[in-house]
Amino acid sequence: MTNRPAGLEAMKRAAALRALDLVEDGMVLGLGTGSTARWLVEELGARLRAGALTGVSGVATSRATESRARALGIPVRELPEGGLDLAIDGMDELTPDLQVVKGLGGALTREKIVAAAARRFVLIGDDSKRVTRLGEKAPLPVEVVAFGARRTAHLLAELGCEPRLRLAGGEAYATDNGNVIYDLHFAAPFDPHAVARQLDATPGVVEHGLFLDMAERAFLAGEHGVAEVGA
CATH class of the missing domain: 3.40.50.1360 (Rossmann fold)
Structure with missing residues (x-):
């Protein structure tokens, strides 16, 4: 040390x-x-x-x-x-x-x-x-194309989470790529690899924060x- x-x-x-x-x-x-x-x-x-x-x-x-x-x-x-x-x-x-x-x-x-x-x-x-499992302290960020974002958020909710649109100054936060972010709040433990596969297959999702x-x-x-x- x-x-x-x-x-x-x-x-x-x-x-x-x-x-x-x-x-x-x-x-x-x-x-x-x-x-x-x-x-x-x-x-x-x-x-x-x-x-x-x-x-x-x-x-x-x-x-x-x-x-x-x-x-x-x-x-x-x-x-x-x-x-x-x-x-x-x-x-x-x-x-x-x-x-x-x-x-x-x-x-x-x-x-x-x-x-x-x-x-x-x-x-x-x-x-x-440090956490024992992912989602323990922080939400899971997901970058989403602005077009059809509400529909994408509906699909994200089917993962068993609450998607919350990230805001900045009262407006939707815009990434350097011109997209928006939904922070996914899971009330229960989830399987990170399974969720990653589902997010990868969701239309409108650009990328997710599972590394x-x-x-x-x-x-x-x-x-x-x-x-x-x-x-």
Whole structure:
């Protein structure tokens, strides 16, 4: 155990630093979105400016991440056909076997594209993200095409959940892709793999926040240090 952070932001930074140690010169890196991934971008920029890392470029999972990365001097590029060396991102829920819910930050589609393109996918966060089962603490975000969204929501409800349209400023929240998000609230435990298959087959669904069997490991920071899960 290392790094004994006193506050939540210090914990997030500590987890990001542990993951950043996996980054090597010349890598093409997937840059996540969210409050913990923001620390990754900040610290990556600092290492590049200091010359501690060279030749690293990033593929951003959101416009916000891209804007911050460019401001910090991180070379940002399109997702290459050959994929990525490594993707690092946060999570909203994490089970002991590295099953994950993501998407409360609204970037789930680009995050999944990047994670799937990476040879290695690593998660970062704080201890509050630990759960015994998915859906325990957070809803399941689903990105939906705006056209026919109410019909799609009706189909989503047949999964045994309550779909709630995500709002921002009193209006439907719009993703970077121009779609809307329904957050699915399950009152009872569900089978993540079965739900993922049903969502994949639902017309109007662009992507969902179930990241199953994708992550190699996770770094979780708590009051007593950073724990590594899954390695």
